[in-house]
Amino acid sequence: MSIEDKKELIRQHVKHINEANRDAIKIRAWADKIYAPDYVCHYPSQDATRDELIAGWPSFVSAFPGFEWTINNLVAEGDTVVNVSTIRGTHKGAFMGIPATGKEILVKWVTVYRVGAGMILEGWEFPDMLGMLTQLGAIPGTVLK
Numbered sequence: 001m002s003i004e005d006k007k008e009l010i011r012q013h014v015k016h017i018n019e020a021n022r023d024a025i026k027i028r029a030w031a032d033k034i035y036a037p038d039y040v041c042h043y044p045s046q047d048a049t050r051d052e053l054i055a056g057w058p059s060f061v062s063a064f065p066g067f068e069w070t071i072n073n074l075v076a077e078g079d080t081v082v083n084v085s086t087i088r089g090t091h092k093g094a095f096m097g098i099p100a101t102g103k104e105i106l107v108k109w110v111t112v113y114r115v116g117a118g119m120i121l122e123g124w125e126f127p128d129m130l131g132m133l134t135q136l137g138a139i140p141g142t143v144l145k
Contacts, residue, residue, distance in 0.1 A: 003076045006115045009034070010081050013120065014069050021067055027057045035120050042124045064089035064105070079121075083111045087127075091136055098138050105135045 001009070013034055020026030031054045039050040048056065060067075067089030075082045087109055091101045107128050114122040134141045 001116065001118065006076050006079075006081050007074045009115055009118065009120070010074060010083055010113060011071065014071055014083070014085070018069055021061055021065070021069075023061075027061070028054050031057075036117075036122075039120060040122055042122070044126065044129075059095070062093040063091060063095035063100075065092055066090075069109075079114050079116050081113045081115055083109075083113065085109050085111070095136070096133075096138075098133075098136055101136055103136055105132055107132045107135075 016030040017027060020030055031050070035050045035053070037050065039053070041048045041053045067087055070086050070088070071083055072086060073084040087107045089105055091103050091105060093100050108131065109128065110126040112124040113120050130139070133139045
């Protein structure tokens with residue numbers, strides 16, 4: 001795969017997630033095609049297998065139905081693609097024990113992918129959870145001066 005092919009794989013991934021983000025079954029169908037069978041997603045607090053990642057999508061979709069994932073920048077080298085992005089949505093269902101607030105969120109998100117053979121092989125997720133929880137009112141906001 002060329003560098004541009006690898007970037008396009010991530011663009012298509014984001015496009016399909018956005019198109020299916022109201023339907024976890026559609027997300028599963030797409031994920032089965034794009035994530036390698038032994039895919040592992042590394043989050044700051046834990047790792048998730050492909051099946052665990054897919055199983056977690058319904059809770060995010062129900063908490064933020066119709067969310068929009070926007071790519072702000074893609075950088076690629078070798079087998080690595082970095083996606084600097086934002087996720088925007090409205091909190092309409094329980095998320096991490098927080099009941100629906102009706103608040104809109106805009107979360108900065110960085111994902112580092114290892115790709116090859118037309119699939120995503122591994123991922124490292126770095127969501128701005130502090131910012132998200134602050135926007136939801138779960139923790140007090142701070143102002144840096």
